[in-house]
Amino acid sequence: MATKRELFPLVVVDVAVFTIEQDQLRALLVQRALEPEAKRWALPGGVLKPDIDDSLQAAARRVLRTKVSVDLPHVEEVCTFSGPTRDPRGWSVAVLFYALLPRDKVHALVRSKVEALKWADPTHPISGLAFDHGLQLRSALHAVQSKVEAQTLPLHLLPEKFTLTELQRTCEAILGRPLDKGAFRRRLKNSQELIATDDFVRGAQRPAQLYKASDTFTF
Amino acid sequence: MATKRELFPLVVVDVAVFTIEQDQLRALLVQRALEPEAKRWALPGGVLKPDIDDSLQAAARRVLRTKVSVDLPHVEEVCTFSGPTRDPRGWSVAVLFYALLPRDKVHALVRSKVEALKWADPTHPISGLAFDHGLQLRSALHAVQSKVEAQTLPLHLLPEKFTLTELQRTCEAILGRPLDKGAFRRRLKNSQELIATDDFVRGAQRPAQLYKASDTFTF
């Protein structure tokens, strides 16, 4: 006798939220409050609600608003994970997204409907996550790394204005390897992606010029 | 009053099948036999069947077996299309894949459960396709072009053994621009992706050496 589950798969969205803390790349994990997989750490995710979501991407943004009270405009699809056994509730499709949280908004997150939040280091595998979220996190990391490797600037991880050194540290944190300062700055000068502002950061040494994204920039 | 459709989205897979005909890139279209959008041209696609599919990718391969009687081992996910209005049946998720059909197997296709088949030129937009398949086809084309632009060889479009000139013509058809012969061949010599065979093509002029994919090659 066929149940509804055998005719209609469960559709969920999961989101890997990345940020930068102390020049290190971090990924957001939430501790699940409800079954299945209650109490286990997982990527924030939720079941698609066709009655209130206008698209899968909108569902991903709703999940972030609901679980950590943050609205991130830039949410990108990575790929899907599917099959009869990845979720104990039955045949499921998980659509994975990633989002970048600006470094200066890390402490704006508020947990809601989850037991706890934490930031983990995604650059080496994390075991024990719920469902196939360990695999999903690796896929999301790879997607972000490919994007930066392909010369895209991860400006959404930075405040509105930032120094070139901060941007370089951010790229290095994502890629997991050092970049040459001269080559990095030369590339940015030649591209039209950044606009130099008149502001400078006055710290303990020589002031650094602040830059911002050009109007034409899109991640 | 909520219907089932408002709680469970329809999940479908669509596949853009590419091949090479007379040194031109072609995409497979099928004429739909059933409502909705009966009689209109579309990408081959079908509803996910959780009771017989082990994954979305397996569903995509099943669709190709069912509709055009071909089993293609290399089916890659592109992205998803979703929303309440893209399919008249209600809120739907379409997962788009692309597949490459070897040039020498173009005539192995047999229509089944569709009115007709045809090969279209995907390099300029095709209007009038069912659902959002015009948009999907553009996305799939872009995915294949990006892959080849990123130095991946589209060997699945060629017979098992092929000449370097044939490979170059194939890449040119996908990218829509000419490639330099010297640079193209130099790159292949330096990479370890191809193996030279002892066979030659004897045609109307100087024989050309045949190559095959190296064992380590993966698309």
Next chain:
DNA sequence: AGAATAGTGTCTGTCAGACAGTATCGC
């Protein structure tokens, strides 16, 4: 021989990595 296609060699511009050098701050 001539046409046609296969295949090679060479020049050059571009660009990234390496790294040394200069500039400007706080102390």
Next chain:
DNA sequence: GCGATACTGTCTGACAGACACTATTCT
């Protein structure tokens, strides 16, 4: 002045595009 960080200039090697050149076949 000195340390620290910001920023620039230059050398070099890798590589892609351009293109001319040679090689081998058929007619």
